Amino acid sequence: xxxxxxxxxxxxxxxxxxxxxxxxxxxxxxxxxxxxxxxxxxxxxxxxxxxxxxxxxxxxxxxxxxxxxxxxxxxxxxxxxxxxxxxxxxxxxxxxxxxxxx
Amino acid sequence: xxxxxxxxxxxxxxxxxxxxxxxxxxxxxxxxxxxxxxxxxxxxxxxxxxxxxxxxxxxxxxxxxxxxxxxxxx
Numbered sequence: 001x002x003x004x005x006x007x008x009x010x011x012x013x014x015x016x017x018x019x020x021x022x023x024x025x026x027x028x029x030x031x032x033x034x035x036x037x038x039x040x041x042x043x044x045x046x047x048x049x050x051x052x053x054x055x056x057x058x059x060x061x062x063x064x065x066x067x068x069x070x071x072x073x074x075x076x077x078x079x080x081x082x083x084x085x086x087x088x089x090x091x092x093x094x095x096x097x098x099x100x101x102x
Numbered sequence: 103x104x105x106x107x108x109x110x111x112x113x114x115x116x117x118x119x120x121x122x123x124x125x126x127x128x129x130x131x132x133x134x135x136x137x138x139x140x141x142x143x144x145x146x147x148x149x150x151x152x153x154x155x156x157x158x159x160x161x162x163x164x165x166x167x168x169x170x171x172x173x174x175x176x
Contacts, residue, residue: 032132033168070155070162071169086171087147 005062012059013076016049018101021063022073023054030054033085034073040092046101077101103161105133108169112137115157134170142175150175 013019018041024030026038026048041048053060053072064070067081075082077100082088091097105123112121112135119139126134135154142150150173155162162169 031168033170069152070159081148083148083151087151090147090172 001062001065005058006066009059009062009066012049012051014079016047017078018046018048019076020048020050020073021053021059021076022050023052025052026050031073033071036085037073037075037088040089040097044092044098044101046098108133108135108158108161111161112154112157116141116153132168132170134172136172136174138174138176140175142173144175147173 012021020026020034020037020041022029022031022034022037024034026042029035029038030052038050051059053063060072063072063074067074069081069084071084073085073088075084075088082091082097082100088097091100105125109121109123113119116137116139119137119141121138122136124134124136126132137154139150139153142153145153151171154171154173158169
């Protein structure tokens with residue numbers, strides 16, 4: 001992976017305590033799974049930053065390689081990859097997500 | 103790729119696992135796989151999902167757009 005792309009991804013991940021790579025925007029998600037993570041975070045009152053991968057093909061493909069995770073959305077907490085939609089929802093239900101956000 | 107094909111891929115990749123595929127919208131596209139595999143024991147959710155994804159490595163690049171996962175160790 002190009003260093004420039006990697007740097008860009010890393011700076012995004014570190015830009016907020018909780019960061020979401022998603023399809024669309026929190027106001028207008030373009031996929032059901034992205035919408036699901038946004039709803040989950042909002043319900044728990046967790047502030048988050050986001051990036052719309054549909055606006056940037058390089059990031060869209062790069063993030064999959066960076067994390068070695070084939071799908072989007074991807075959720076990061078404190079710079080660490082947490083998982084996709086199903087994991088985020090499951091962690092929210094168990095209370096683990098709030099604990100992790102701290 | 104059909105639902106039985108996806109099921110077989112996962113079963114072949116994780117020998118002895120039990121796979122249930124749900125198609126809640128009956129569209130054959132937004133599907134959910136419930137995978138029960140003793141090999142998940144002691145592993146975190148992230149690792150469990152990675153193990154399932156690994157069995158569908160090529161398919162996830164193109165064909166499968168929406169695969170929800172639920173993993174259980176028993």
